[in-house]
Amino acid sequence: MRLSTFAFLHPIEAAQLQVFRDALPGVEVLQLEGDALPKGLERAEAAAIAWTGPPIDAILDAGHRLQWLHQRGAGIDRISTPKLVASDHLVLTNGSGNHAINIAEHVLGLMLSFARQLPALVRAQDERRWRPPPADSLFELSGQTLAVIGAGALGCAVAERAAAFGMRVLGVRRSPAGALPPGFAAMSSIAAIDSVLPEADHVVIALPLTAETRGLFSTARLAAMKPGAHLYNVGRGGIVDQDALLAALRSGRLAGAGLDVTDPEPLPADSPLWQEPGVIVTAHSSGLTPRSYERYQALLLDNIRRFQRGEPLLNVVDKRLGY
Numbered sequence: 001m002r003l004s005t006f007a008f009l010h011p012i013e014a015a016q017l018q019v020f021r022d023a024l025p026g027v028e029v030l031q032l033e034g035d036a037l038p039k040g041l042e043r044a045e046a047a048a049i050a051w052t053g054p055p056i057d058a059i060l061d062a063g064h065r066l067q068w069l070h071q072r073g074a075g076i077d078r079i080s081t082p083k084l085v086a087s088d089h090l091v092l093t094n095g096s097g098n099h100a101i102n103i104a105e106h107v108l109g110l111m112l113s114f115a116r117q118l119p120a121l122v123r124a125q126d127e128r129r130w131r132p133p134p135a136d137s138l139f140e141l142s143g144q145t146l147a148v149i150g151a152g153a154l155g156c157a158v159a160e161r162a163a164a165f166g167m168r169v170l171g172v173r174r175s176p177a178g179a180l181p182p183g184f185a186a187m188s189s190i191a192a193i194d195s196v197l198p199e200a201d202h203v204v205i206a207l208p209l210t211a212e213t214r215g216l217f218s219t220a221r222l223a224a225m226k227p228g229a230h231l232y233n234v235g236r237g238g239i240v241d242q243d244a245l246l247a248a249l250r251s252g253r254l255a256g257a258g259l260d261v262t263d264p265e266p267l268p269a270d271s272p273l274w275q276e277p278g279v280i281v282t283a284h285s286s287g288l289t290p291r292s293y294e295r296y297q298a299l300l301l302d303n304i305r306r307f308q309r310g311e312p313l314l315n316v317v318d319k320r321l322g323y
Contacts, residue, residue, distance in 0.1 A: 237263030
C-alpha cells in the first residue's frame, strides 16, 4: 500500500522525527506546529495522534485521505467521538502493551506498600519516630489471591509478576475463551465477575473506560468483594464509584485502595481520598517510564512497514467497543 505522506499530530523532538524520515525514504513526514494542523495533512494517508494536539474531529475533517490513525496511548476514551466511531474507512491502532511493564511494576509496588505498611513507615520517618508497624497489620503476598479485571497486555503483565510472588491469579475478561495466558490460574467472563471478587484478597482494575465499564465498581460490586480486600485502579477513574469506595473504606469493608487514576483528574484538593489512611494516590503516574518513547517508536515503525506492505496492523482497535 503506497504511503506518500505521514503526519505526526503530537509533539515530537527533531532527533526523533529524523529517525522516521531516515527510515522512510520517499515518504513526506509532517509535524504539527503547536496545536495547529500541519499544512499538507490533506495529503496524508496515515498519522500518529495523542491526547495532546488538535481535536480528533478537526483531524478527520482535514485529513481527507487518511486511512490509518495510530493513538500513542492505549486508551481511546478521550478521542472516541461519534465521527471517529463512524469512520468505517479508517483503521485505528493504539499503544496497548507499550506501558504494560512499568504499570505492572507500579501495581506490585502498591501491593507491597500495603503488605509492608510503607506509607505508615514513611510518615514515621517524616516525624523522625522509630515506629515499627504491628505484626498483625502486615501480610505476605505469597499464598494470597489476586483478581485481575481486564486481561489485556497490562493485565497479563500484572498476572505474570504476581504469580512470581507466589500469588494465585484469577482473570476476568470479556470472553474467557482461548488459551490461558501465563500467570493466570483461571479465567472468567466479565458476566461472572461477582463470583470471582469474593475469592480475591486483591483486585486490580486494568480495563478501558467504555459505556459498559463506566461505574462498573458500584456500591453493590464493592460489597461483593472479600472483606478486608485491597482495590487497585490503573484503568480509568470513571470505572469506580469513588463515593461508594470511600464508604467501603470507612466502614472497614475494604482495607485499602491504590488509585493511580481518579475521576476527575487531577483529584481535587478537597477530596477526602487524599486524607483517607488506607488510600495511596499516585497521580496517574504508573504509565510514566523513561523507556516509553523507545517502545512507541518501535511499534509505530513496525506498523508503518506493515501498512506499506499491505499486512495486518498490530493493536487494531474496535472503535465501537472502545478497545
